């Protein structure tokens with residue numbers, strides 16, 4: 001399945017033993033902060049999978065800073081802070097943003113003196129108006145629907161310690177919110193989450209992933225991802241019916257079965273082909289592949305060797 005040669009395959013039972021001696025149990029306050037990210041998240045998974053993961057990230061963080069300090073010594077310049085960028089890739093609805101929020105919460109808890117920010121690459125989709133002009137409304141999420149150049153410049157600014165503004169996409173409005181930005185101001189750690197973060201656009205010399213210090217690909221069986229997509233769609237409908245401005249309002253007040261038929265069509269004609277053609281091919285670029293099974297439980301991890 002994966003390019004096994006270059007990965008350590010680690011079953012959950014083994015992974016959960018890693019680093020445990022160094023880890024103190026999560027406090028009640030930390031657990032409730034974690035629940036606030038997604039109240040369905042399994043706390044057993046948090047303890048067994050994500051706590052060791054956060055400690056692994058700590059190792060990469062420290063060794064990267066160490067190398068930067070030595071490089072500065074070599075160059076005879078003063079070492080300065082460079083944000084550590086963590087990329088999170090995977091299919092639509094596989095759970096990237098949930099993991100990203102969880103890691104942000106946990107990293108902030110473990111390193112209270114560090115500023116941990118999170119952005120999602122949805123914000124770099126072209127606005128609907130531009131997508132319509134380019135006849136790309138049925139290609140949302142495909143590489144050509146993103147302003148990748150802008151994302152690259154944004155990441156470059158972040159790495160150079162400059163204040164950078166990420167546009168904001170709303171699933172509720174199904175469009176970019178004009179004039180709304182996520183301001184990223186010299187964080188210690190920036191998490192960049194999106195289906196496209198490990199892609200290599202053909203017309204660029206540099207890739208967003210060149211700025212990453214660590215990357216994670218979230219993986220699962222296609223049939224499960226489809227199920228999670230449809231469940232999330234159901235939840236969107238449940239909130240949309242109270243709000244006539246919501247993009248999903250007409251579906252929410254209409255016939256539920258036909259709304260789900262529409263969602264299945266979108267999955268089949270947009271998100272699934274995108275997964276096959278452009279997302280899965282990036283999997284072997286990740287430093288870590290987190291594989292989930294039923295109920296989002298992680299069963300296996302693949303850590304890149306070299």
Ligand SMILES: Nc1ncnc2c1ncn2[C@@H]1O[C@H](COP(=O)(O)OP(=O)(O)O)[C@@H](O)[C@H]1O
Pocket residue numbers: 038040041042090091092093094095096097098099228229231232235295296
């Ligand atoms: N670990 C988890 N436990 C329970 N539900 C989850 C978990 N991760 C994601 N989900 C649910 O799965 C759906 C997709 O997750 P989301 O984070 O929105 O995916 P993505 O950002 O990849 O599109 C959402 O309904 C979310 O609540």
Ligand SMILES: CC(C)(COP(=O)(O)O)[C@@H](O)C(=O)NCCC(=O)O
Pocket residue numbers: 091092093094096122140141142195266270271
């Ligand atoms: C905006 C997205 C590409 C982003 O993906 P996500 O953050 O949900 O992983 C996706 O949610 C999307 O809108 N896809 C287009 C078809 C659809 O699902 O409506």
